[in-house]
Amino acid sequence: MTSLTRRRFVFYLDTLLLVVFLFLLAPRSTGLTVHEWLGIALALPLLVHLLLAWSWIATASRRLVSPVRTRDTVNAVLNAALFVSAAVVVVSGLVISRVALPFLGMDTIDDRVWRGMHNRWTTLMMLSVSAHVAMNWRWIVNTARRYLARSESRA
Amino acid sequence: MNVSLAPTWRAAIARTLLLVAALAVVAGGMYVIDGPPSAVRAVRQNEIARFAPTPGRGLTQFLGETALLVFATGVARLGLKIRL
Numbered sequence: 001m002t003s004l005t006r007r008r009f010v011f012y013l014d015t016l017l018l019v020v021f022l023f024l025l026a027p028r029s030t031g032l033t034v035h036e037w038l039g040i041a042l043a044l045p046l047l048v049h050l051l052l053a054w055s056w057i058a059t060a061s062r063r064l065v066s067p068v069r070t071r072d073t074v075n076a077v078l079n080a081a082l083f084v085s086a087a088v089v090v091v092s093g094l095v096i097s098r099v100a101l102p103f104l105g106m107d108t109i110d111d112r113v114w115r116g117m118h119n120r121w122t123t124l125m126m127l128s129v130s131a132h133v134a135m136n137w138r139w140i141v142n143t144a145r146r147y148l149a150r151s152e153s154r155a
Numbered sequence: 156m157n158v159s160l161a162p163t164w165r166a167a168i169a170r171t172l173l174l175v176a177a178l179a180v181v182a183g184g185m186y187v188i189d190g191p192p193s194a195v196r197a198v199r200q201n202e203i204a205r206f207a208p209t210p211g212r213g214l215t216q217f218l219g220e221t222a223l224l225v226f227a228t229g230v231a232r233l234g235l236k237i238r239l
Contacts, residue, residue, distance in 0.1 A: 029213030
């Protein structure tokens with residue numbers, strides 16, 4: 001398995017995550033049923049994304065304890081914010097589920113407070129995703145260019 | 156295509172459990188801060204009907220959120236100089 005193959009897989013995966021996330025931000029485009037199931041289905045690609053980034057997570061965690069640069073601390077905090085906000089959004093979404101979890105036989109309560117939490121933390125998650133994309137922008141552009149250049153050379 | 160998620164299966168499972176544990180910590184914090192969901196605070200609206208998709212509203216919301224994310228990414232990259 002070449003480095004480019006892994007890189008291309010990660011690029012496809014991350015693109016999928018971003019596109020699905022954009023649809024999750026717009027439940028009026030999908031309806032509540034698709035919104036809930038899409039949110040649940042996102043768990044697996046999200047897990048794969050985190051596992052693929054594990055070495056970075058481990059390094060960033062170590063640097064948080066013994067920072068080399070201020071940027072390392074800032075980036076680690078931003079990514080932690082993304083994880084926490086995503087966790088809050090996912091958990092609160094499951095708690096207030098109207099379609100998916102009742103379909104699976106679980107009783108849920110559409111609690112006003114948890115709904116408010118879901119909505120507020122979605123905004124924070126969106127900002128965290130923006131920072132995450134910004135942080136990795138150079139990798140995104142370089143991979144897209146390398147992949148597109150490779151596709152054109154094959155054509 | 157062979158993409159390795161971890162050096163071994165055991166490592167992959169251990170890392171997954173660690174992520175689930177972190178998720179559980181966050182969930183626990185939510186329950187402590189806001190309390191468990193309560194029927195007293197239940198929303199009485201029909202949420203499924205409320206979010207029934209329509210092309211106009213759906214497209215507007217999708218494009219609006221996309222534009223917001225693009226703008227926020229631009230501010231983060233160019234304004235706040237966030238990078239690796």
